[in-house]
Amino acid sequence: MPATTSQNRQMTLRYFAWIRERIGRSEEVLTLPTQIVTVDDLIAWLRTRGPEYELAFAKPDVIRIAIDHIHAQSSSQIGTAREIGFFPPVTGG
Amino acid sequence: MPATTSQNRQMTLRYFAWIRERIGRSEEVLTLPTQIVTVDDLIAWLRTRGPEYELAFAKPDVIRIAIDHIHAQSSSQIGTAREIGFFPPVTGG
Amino acid sequence: MISVTIQTADFDTSAEIDSATKDNLGIGAVATFIGKVRGEVDGRPLQSMTLEHYPGMTETELTTIAKAAYERFQLSTVRIVHRVGELTPGNNIVLVIATAPHRQDAFDGCAFLMDYLKTRAPFWKKEVTKDGKGQWVDARQSDDVARDRWDEPQQR
Amino acid sequence: MISVTIQTADFDTSAEIDSATKDNLGIGAVATFIGKVRGEVDGRPLQSMTLEHYPGMTETELTTIAKAAYERFQLSTVRIVHRVGELTPGNNIVLVIATAPHRQDAFDGCAFLMDYLKTRAPFWKKEVTKDGKGQWVDARQSDDVARDRWDEPQQR
Numbered sequence: 001m002p003a004t005t006s007q008n009r010q011m012t013l014r015y016f017a018w019i020r021e022r023i024g025r026s027e028e029v030l031t032l033p034t035q036i037v038t039v040d041d042l043i044a045w046l047r048t049r050g051p052e053y054e055l056a057f058a059k060p061d062v063i064r065i066a067i068d069h070i071h072a073q074s075s076s077q078i079g080t081a082r083e084i085g086f087f088p089p090v091t092g093g
Numbered sequence: 094m095p096a097t098t099s100q101n102r103q104m105t106l107r108y109f110a111w112i113r114e115r116i117g118r119s120e121e122v123l124t125l126p127t128q129i130v131t132v133d134d135l136i137a138w139l140r141t142r143g144p145e146y147e148l149a150f151a152k153p154d155v156i157r158i159a160i161d162h163i164h165a166q167s168s169s170q171i172g173t174a175r176e177i178g179f180f181p182p183v184t185g186g
Numbered sequence: 187m188i189s190v191t192i193q194t195a196d197f198d199t200s201a202e203i204d205s206a207t208k209d210n211l212g213i214g215a216v217a218t219f220i221g222k223v224r225g226e227v228d229g230r231p232l233q234s235m236t237l238e239h240y241p242g243m244t245e246t247e248l249t250t251i252a253k254a255a256y257e258r259f260q261l262s263t264v265r266i267v268h269r270v271g272e273l274t275p276g277n278n279i280v281l282v283i284a285t286a287p288h289r290q291d292a293f294d295g296c297a298f299l300m301d302y303l304k305t306r307a308p309f310w311k312k313e314v315t316k317d318g319k320g321q322w323v324d325a326r327q328s329d330d331v332a333r334d335r336w337d338e339p340q341q342r
Numbered sequence: 343m344i345s346v347t348i349q350t351a352d353f354d355t356s357a358e359i360d361s362a363t364k365d366n367l368g369i370g371a372v373a374t375f376i377g378k379v380r381g382e383v384d385g386r387p388l389q390s391m392t393l394e395h396y397p398g399m400t401e402t403e404l405t406t407i408a409k410a411a412y413e414r415f416q417l418s419t420v421r422i423v424h425r426v427g428e429l430t431p432g433n434n435i436v437l438v439i440a441t442a443p444h445r446q447d448a449f450d451g452c453a454f455l456m457d458y459l460k461t462r463a464p465f466w467k468k469e470v471t472k473d474g475k476g477q478w479v480d481a482r483q484s485d486d487v488a489r490d491r492w493d494e495p496q497q498r
Contacts, residue, residue: 016396017466018478069399071462085396085464089481092393092424092465093289093377093436093456109240110310111322162243164306178240178308182325185237185268185309186221186280186300186445200356203376211381211431217452218374219445220359225367275367289375290488293453296373300445332446 016087022056039065039074109180115149132158132167187263188256190248194271197281206265206283213262215289217296219282225275231316237270240308251302259295261286301333343419344412346404350427353437362421362439369418371445373452375438381431387472393426396464407458415451417442457489
């Protein structure tokens with residue numbers, strides 16, 4: 001095990017709208033490998049998990065991200081977040 | 094009687110807000126002398142009718158005018174109007 | 187559809203909005219403005235406010251303003267209700283509803299209606315403060331400025 | 343006072359306005375916006391619209407937006423009600439109320455709230471047309487433009 005402060009992290013991932021539909025679930029708790037630092041890393045890792053993820057994240061440009069309910073960038077560091085949300089651009093109101 | 098198409102005109106004059114209060118009535122029907130052409134002429138003539146009119150029209154700049162319910166200027170011609178309204182700048186809403 | 191009413195009674199905002207939107211499924215946006223009597227005038231407590239108007243001209247002028255907004259912003263409906271008579275702090279004075287397919291037109295229409303109503307519709311307010319003094323409200327320069335911005339070249 | 347509610351039920355506009363204005367005689371202006379489900383999508387009749395949201399984040403984000411408007415325009419109160427679930431044409435979607443001493447702040451506050459709600463609050467619409475097709479609504483570029491104007495130097 002590498003000498004690092006990072007532990008394997010349990011994290012809740014939540015999916016909305018057509019991302020939810022493509023992945024086939026609204027949320028899941030996953031243990032993230034320690035090498036995942038940014039949301040981009042997380043998306044790249046998720047895309048290796050199966051064709052449903054590949055389809056959902058095929059166009060990263062149209063994916064919006066929230067870290068613990070706060071809008072974030074795909075380049076944002078995940079840190080000790082408890083929950084990451086993935087969703088398309090919002091269309092309420 | 095001068096050879097003109099103008100007749101002595103019966104006209105309804107209506108007064109509002111502090112103009113009404115100063116004149117002491119809300120409306121009256123007056124017969125206007127034929128030489129009155131514009132609203133300015135009418136105001137000048139009204140001011141000769143007594144101190145209450147003199148007081149009401151002391152500052153012509155703050156008097157607004159409507160001819161037959163349409164906003165007009167003090168330089169507007171009265172023509173065959175049936176009703177002239179005099180009031181301060183409006184303050185509704 | 188344009189509708190204008192002068193009345194002494196209060197208005198029912200929900201009922202007015204229902205009436206302004208029913209049977210028109212093209213309406214996606216409803217912008218509403220309500221003006222109310224405040225409790226103080228320049229720091230002095232207000233006892234009451236009396237609204238006088240010019241019967242006949244008021245309806246004509248409000249309809250003219252409503253038509254201008256209706257056409258300029260391609261509104262779906264316009265509704266104006268203005269109260270007259272004696273009002274007290276907290277009472278409603280005016281209700282303006284502008285509906286449109288999309289929100290920017292509804293918002294602009296509603297603001298335009300209020301700016302013109304404030305500077306063109308023949309209403310006058312007399313305020314009586316609790317110290318017994320009654321005085322006619324002065325027109326505000328800022329209302330003329332607000333109205334005149336609609337004459338400027340469009341910013342969007 | 344800032345208040346935000348996500349609910350499936352319809353709202354009562356008059357009751358919401360009463361609640362947002364009662365006991366505050368400093369309020370002279372109430373600007374209200376209601377968004378409604380329209381009957382057509384690109385010319386095709388709409389059967390229904392389903393609104394999904396991000397529970398937890400939605401309340402946080404709407405409160406953040408409400409606080410920003412409250413401070414920027416010195417509003418007296420802000421009230422936001424947004425519906426979720428299945429809606430049909432003519433149904434209400436969202437209610438935004440901004441109150442202030444004077445009308446320009448109320449209008450600006452209400453428009454600001456809607457522009458940010460439209461581009462920041464985590465809601466998604468799925469439309470089902472009468473031909474049975476369901477599709478997620480695309481975000482509109484014009485909403486981003488509307489929001490970004492609040493970042494520009496003030497015009498008044």
